Amino acid sequence: MNKVVLVTGANSGIGLALCERLLSDDVEGFQLCLACRNMQRARVARAALLASHPSAQVTLLQMDTSSISSVIAASKEVKLRYNRVDHLYLNAGIMPSPHLDIKAFFKGLFSSNIITMFATGEGILTQKDCLTPDGLQGVFATNLFGHFLLIKELEPVLCHGGRTSQLIWTSSSNAHRSAFNVEDIQHQKGTQPYSSSKYACDLLSLALNTHYNKQGLHSSVICPGFVMTSLTYGILPSFPSFLWTILMPLFWLIRMFTNTFTLTPYNGTEALFWLFKQKPESLDPQAKYHSLTSGLGNSYTQPRKMDIDLATSEVLYEKLLQLESDMRKKLKERKEGLAA
Numbered sequence: 001m002n003k004v005v006l007v008t009g010a011n012s013g014i015g016l017a018l019c020e021r022l023l024s025d026d027v028e029g030f031q032l033c034l035a036c037r038n039m040q041r042a043r044v045a046r047a048a049l050l051a052s053h054p055s056a057q058v059t060l061l062q063m064d065t066s067s068i069s070s071v072i073a074a075s076k077e078v079k080l081r082y083n084r085v086d087h088l089y090l091n092a093g094i095m096p097s098p099h100l101d102i103k104a105f106f107k108g109l110f111s112s113n114i115i116t117m118f119a120t121g122e123g124i125l126t127q128k129d130c131l132t133p134d135g136l137q138g139v140f141a142t143n144l145f146g147h148f149l150l151i152k153e154l155e156p157v158l159c160h161g162g163r164t165s166q167l168i169w170t171s172s173s174n175a176h177r178s179a180f181n182v183e184d185i186q187h188q189k190g191t192q193p194y195s196s197s198k199y200a201c202d203l204l205s206l207a208l209n210t211h212y213n214k215q216g217l218h219s220s221v222i223c224p225g226f227v228m229t230s231l232t233y234g235i236l237p238s239f240p241s242f243l244w245t246i247l248m249p250l251f252w253l254i255r256m257f258t259n260t261f262t263l264t265p266y267n268g269t270e271a272l273f274w275l276f277k278q279k280p281e282s283l284d285p286q287a288k289y290h291s292l293t294s295g296l297g298n299s300y301t302q303p304r305k306m307d308i309d310l311a312t313s314e315v316l317y318e319k320l321l322q323l324e325s326d327m328r329k330k331l332k333e334r335k336e337g338l339a340a
């Protein structure tokens with residue numbers, strides 16, 4: 001059986017650009033599974049991929065990463081369809097109701113922190129989170145916990161003695177230690193759930209390496225850079241599109257000074273694609289692999305040490321295991337309640 005590549009959040013933005021890039025590189029070498037919440041958009045994405053790569057094997061899978069039952073049902077379906085998953089891209093993500101702190105933004109504009117502010121969004125982005133029907137914080141559930149559960153569910157097809165498999169997280173340079181509290185892993189109390197969830201992805205990737213490397217499963221983290229996608233446009237939802245058009249030359253100019261302004265989804269996939277080509281066991285579990293684009297438009301991948309530590313990653317991992325067990329119990333009780 002051909003290799004299997006599964007991508008979450010594959011119907012738009014960076015996820016879709018990655019699928020296109022993988023197929024352009026080697027259309028026959030693997031089966032591609034697009035795991036998506038919105039199936040209408042997923043069907044459009046699949047049709048577009050098949051239009052440019054008619055011989056590709058592309059299937060769709062319905063999965064809402066914020067919903068426990070949806071992740072479990074989707075995982076069952078994956079195990080029925082495939083006896084292996086070789087590359088699992090954990091890419092789906094949200095940044096709901098983002099708020100740009102205009103005061104902090106203008107302060108940053110005239111400070112020595114301007115490049116970092118543009119490159120990472122540090123200090124200027126807050127969001128309003130909400131609870132999922134499972135009772136979890138929405139950003140945590142979507143960006144982190146649903147993916148954690150997916151890995152746990154897919155263990156039998158990810159871990160096969162003698163063969164390596166790869167987990168690749170789309171994290172962010174907005175993943176800041178200051179936004180994460182190990183006593184509040186869901187970020188119930190703060191105003192930066194996105195940054196917290198991405199920092200937790202970085203920690204979790206490290207813990208997964210500790211616990212799964214011996215079984216041939218390796219985890220890596222990437223940052224796509226600043227990419228113009230619906231997630232980015234959502235930061236200023238009231239901004240009319242012509243203003244974005246006016247801003248674009250400014251962004252291209254900023255790229256002269258900061259290579260993290262990758263801007264296009266294709267450039268943003270650079271590190272995701274580069275990792276696909278590497279031996280997973282040769283990668284540094286403490287590094288985040290950054291997609292970067294030079295002022296002249298050349299894309300490349302660069303590893304940078306993450307601000308994470310083993311002890312905190314282990315505490316987070318234990319807490320996620322506990323939450324997984326609690327949620328499974330809850331789901332079972334709910335099912336038994338319905339059957340009674």
Ligand SMILES: NC(=O)c1ccc[n+]([C@@H]2O[C@H](COP(=O)([O-])OP(=O)(O)OC[C@H]3O[C@@H](n4cnc5c(N)ncnc54)[C@H](OP(=O)(O)O)[C@@H]3O)[C@@H](O)[C@H]2O)c1
Pocket residue numbers: 008009010011012013014015035036037038041063064065066067091092093094142170171172173223224225226227228229230231232
């Ligand atoms: N754009 C950037 O500058 C940037 C920077 C750093 C990191 N990232 C990360 O890159 C990843 C991709 O984002 P993007 O920029 O490409 O934005 P995007 O175009 O909005 O893509 C996000 C994808 O995630 C999916 N998704 C959202 N919630 C989901 C859920 N509950 N279940 C399943 N799928 C869900 C969306 O599908 P629907 O159609 O169902 O909404 C969509 O396919 C995210 O993890 C994001 O945090 C982006």
